[in-house]
Amino acid sequence: MNVSIVGATGYGGLELIRLLKNHPNMKIASLHTSSKFDRKISENHTHLLHEDFVLEEVNPEKIADKSDIVFLATPSGVSAELVSAFSQVNVKVIDLSGDLRLKTPGEYEKWYKKTAAPQKIIDSAVYGLSEWNAQQIKEANIIANPGCYPTATLLGLAPLFIEGLATEDVIIDAKSGVSGAGKSPSEMTHFSDMNENFKIYKVHEHQHIPEIEQQLSTWSQNMQPITFTTHLVPMTRGIMATMYVKVNKRISTQELYDLYQTSYNSHPFVRIQRSGQFPVTKQVYGSNFCDIGMAYDERTGKVTIVSVIDNLVKGAAGQAIQNANIMMGLDETAGLSTIPIYP
Numbered sequence: 420m421n422v423s424i425v426g427a428t429g430y431g432g433l434e435l436i437r438l439l440k441n442h443p444n445m446k447i448a449s450l451h452t453s454s455k456f457d458r459k460i461s462e463n464h465t466h467l468l469h470e471d472f473v474l475e476e477v478n479p480e481k482i483a484d485k486s487d488i489v490f491l492a493t494p495s496g497v498s499a500e501l502v503s504a505f506s507q508v509n510v511k512v513i514d515l516s517g518d519l520r521l522k523t524p525g526e527y528e529k530w531y532k533k534t535a536a537p538q539k540i541i542d543s544a545v546y547g548l549s550e551w552n553a554q555q556i557k558e559a560n561i562i563a564n565p566g567c568y569p570t571a572t573l574l575g576l577a578p579l580f581i582e583g584l585a586t587e588d589v590i591i592d593a594k595s596g597v598s599g600a601g602k603s604p605s606e607m608t609h610f611s612d613m614n615e616n617f618k619i620y621k622v623h624e625h626q627h628i629p630e631i632e633q634q635l636s637t638w639s640q641n642m643q644p645i646t647f648t649t650h651l652v653p654m655t656r657g658i659m660a661t662m663y664v665k666v667n668k669r670i671s672t673q674e675l676y677d678l679y680q681t682s683y684n685s686h687p688f689v690r691i692q693r694s695g696q697f698p699v700t701k702q703v704y705g706s707n708f709c710d711i712g713m714a715y716d717e718r719t720g721k722v723t724i725v726s727v728i729d730n731l732v733k734g735a736a737g738q739a740i741q742n743a744n745i746m747m748g749l750d751e752t753a754g755l756s757t758i759p760i761y762p
């Protein structure tokens with residue numbers, strides 16, 4: 420089947436190209452951006468030196484003529500505008516931005532400070548947390564691919580919430596590599612400001628707070644606001660979310676491990692660390708894995724959970740392809756079974 424990528428020159432789009440190159444059932448039919456039309460993608464991205472793709476402008480009808488699926492790897496605000504046109508032609512949409520994730524347009528406008536997509540489109544978009552929403556993803560025409568931090572966080576919290584063990588006291592302390600901020604340089608990501616530095620940012624105002632709360636509230640009736648902080652660390656890729664959850668009964672670390680193993684044993688991209696051990700970001704680098712470790716603290720009655728992903732793969736392009744596989748009835752691992760890059 421054929422696919423097109425809008426936003427192909429961005430970090431998420433380039434990662435889609437890298438992964439789709441080895442996909443056994445999907446072929447890239449066209450690449451699109453808002454600039455550099457008719458130029459080869461390799462002109463600016465020399466790692467693609469021998470790839471012949473020529474960049475095109477965005478024309479939904481022409482894209483639908485060529486492709487079965489379009490990936491929108493565009494900044495927030497863009498797909499809210501584009502998606503209506505795509506919904507009127509015969510093509511499935513996977514949106515990597517935050518535009519279609521929040522079910523209430525007012526919430527989107529409050530956190531993203533942009534105009535929301537039409538309610539009808541938001542209603543029809545399925546939240547693409549692959550491991551927990553596969554049934555709906557199979558039937559969807561529009562997927563809202565989860566954010567990078569929410570992917571790591573929600574996969575790490577799901578078993579505790581679904582099992583009814585979590586209480587209202589949830590703290591999520593998350594860190595990201597700089598590619599999470601996209602390709603445009605800014606003061607925050609400038610090398611000399613970033614190198615040998617460690618920064619907290621968007622305190623109490625990160626746009627992923629409502630996304631995480633929205634999904635947690637589908638698993639738990641008495642959801643309370645979460646504490647969620649984000650940090651930028653001097654590495655290119657990788658997210659680590661360290662989570663602290665007060666549980667409503669004593670549970671051993673071995674029992675927790677058994678719960679997580681059972682929850683994820685049919686999900687090839689979630690790997691549970693040996694009991695009492697914790698993952699590092701490098702063990703998932705360049706791969707679609709989410710690795711999780713956890714332990715119970717007898718002194719506080721809290722569980723510490725650590726979840727790591729590559730923000731550009733499981734946090735963006737990889738999960739988008741996993742969702743495309745599920746939507747199209749393919750093996751969910753198709754094109755994604757690469758081993759992480761190490762060292």
Ligand SMILES: NC(=O)C1=CN([C@@H]2O[C@H](COP(=O)(O)OP(=O)(O)OC[C@H]3O[C@@H](n4cnc5c(N)ncnc54)[C@H](OP(=O)(O)O)[C@@H]3O)[C@@H](O)[C@H]2O)C=CC1
Nearest residue numbers: 426428429430431452453454492493494495516599601602
């Ligand atoms: N980076 C990450 O780790 C993650 C990103 N995301 C989300 O995925 C989306 C893409 O992120 P990322 O790749 O990092 O962003 P980048 O800023 O790196 O890339 C954005 C891309 O969108 C294109 N673009 C911008 N405006 C338009 C437009 N009006 N029409 C068509 N194309 C347009 C740009 O093209 P050009 O400049 O060539 O015109 C560029 O190719 C964002 O919404 C982001 O929040 C989600 C999870 C993780």
Ligand SMILES: CC(=O)N[C@@H](CCC(=O)OP(=O)(O)O)C(=O)O
Nearest residue numbers: 495516517566567595596599600
């Ligand atoms: C390191 C870094 O800056 N990361 C970005 C993640 C952006 C993102 O993925 O945002 P949406 O998917 O919600 O558009 C951030 O914290 O805003």
